[in-house]
Amino acid sequence: MNDERVTIDELESYLWGAAVLLRTNIDAGAYKQYIFPLLFFKRMCDVYDEETERAKAKYKDKVNRFAEEDIHAFLIPKQYHWNRVREVPENVGQAIVDAFKAVERANVDKLQGVFGDAPWTNKNRLSDTLLKDLLDHFSSKTLSIANCPEDELGQGYEYLIKKFADDSGHTAQEFYTNRTVVHLMTELLKPQPGETVYDPTCGSAGMLVSCVAYLKDRGLEWRNLKIYGQEINQISSAIARMNLFLHGIEDFHIANGDVLTNPAFLKRDRLQTFDIVLANPPYSISQWDRNAFAADKYGRNFLGAPTQGRADYAFFQHILKSLNKTSGRCAILFPHGVLFREDEYDMRKRLIEADLVECVIGLAPNLFYNSPMESCVVICRSNKEERRKNKILFINAVKEVRRANAQSSLEESHIAHIASAFESFAEENDYSHVADLNEIVANNYNLSISLYAREGGDAPRDGNNLEERVVDWLAQSEELRACLDALESLLQKGAV
Secondary structure: OEOOOOOHHHHHHHHHHHHHHHOOOOOHHHOHHHHHHHHHHHHHHHHHHHHHHHHHHHHHHHHHHOOHHHHOOOOOOHHHOHHHHHHOOOOHHHHHHHHHHHHHHHOHHHHOOOOOOOOOOOOOOOOHHHHHHHHHHHOOEOOOOOOOOHHHHHHHHHHHHHHHHHHHHHHHHHOOOOHHHHHHHHHHHOOOOOOEEEEOOOOOOHHHHHHHHHHHHOOOOOOOOEEEEEEOOHHHHHHHHHHHHHOOOOOEEEEEOOOOOOOOOEEOOEEOOEOEEEEOOOOOOOOOOHHHHHOOOOOOOOOOOOOOOOOHHHHHHHHHHOEOOOOOEEEEEEEHHHHOOHHHHHHHHHHHHOOOEEEEEEOOOOOOOOOOOOEEEEEEEOOOOHHHOOEEEEEEOOOOOEEEOOEEEOOHHHHHHHHHHHHHOOOEOOOEEEEEHHHHHHOOOOOOHHHOOOOOOOOOOOOOOHHHHHHHHHHHHHHHHHHHHHHHHHHHOOOO
């Protein structure tokens, strides 16, 4: 066992090495349900041992006077410690399951269900030999806080999520959102100590972790940030909890369930409200209970009921209804269609007239994982400052991008430029435009960014290959459709 400080490079290699062991036996999309629980279990046991040694050094022969709860963040029953499980000669999968259940029972208030329900005992997939190799691999390093501080382990965890996304193709969207876009959204909302932060479709909790990181980076108090999230996928909700714990965050509430059907956070039979909401809702899903939403008892249909084929505005309204009336603000990552689609016209019109939208930011193509689709960030605020009332800032940030192979990302300079434009809420040639309500009404309540802020020139290219051409063509087609829709609406209303 290695008891030396683990570098970031060593940590990344160590974590990915565990996934490589599974590669020929487990589909890449399922790595997460095996690797993350083992990582979390190993971390807990190593920290438990570290806490034990620290208590012995401090209290010496008086250490036995203290209860386990006074020494340890999490309780680990001795017969189910990592070292005991590693020694099991056969039926290793069952030993892992038994250990997980015992640790959950010992920490029921914090850890109930956190390890998920992966089929560890399926020997056709996971032989005893393979599982022992996996346990031996994880045992090669000690994941104590001294060896691997919380922030660094969290960084390694984020690396692993990214690698899983690279390796698993389309399944990655369940639990990975481009982290540079997440950092942008956090920068725009500027969380403050003591505030409440909520993500109704939280995936692996990356947006919630980003809010904590924002405060840490600025030397601000982060432990009193109140964190809430809901996730429909059981495995992803368990991963979210592990992610928060591995980042050193212990005071949070993550619920598993469908937020449209059963919102988890209520107060006196009304939706709980929050200072900040960040979200990347699933796009244009058609399998949802529209009829129930049309008669929603929480009043989340105040703009109207979306069509069955697209639930985007259902998530949108849930988020808006979850904002604190005084301090509430949100950043939502959406496809561009929510800005101009005809079948959402009435809801969009009511949204604009309610003066909730503060800013619309168009991002470059290919920032969605494994998709060339363009995205936009919509910023809303329940109580705008006076100079921003009845106005919407449009930022065309399509050129703010760094492309590497088929994947794009935002650099710090890009985030800073966008955030500066948002803060100033002013005109910048070919980049940002402040539109008042009259101008938006003249455009028939169409929020397509190209109608207000026209980016000059082509977006930068790393090459002239076919994939780049397809990305550019899709992006231009989306904008063209937006303009044609706007023109058609104006013609129908006799405005042209």
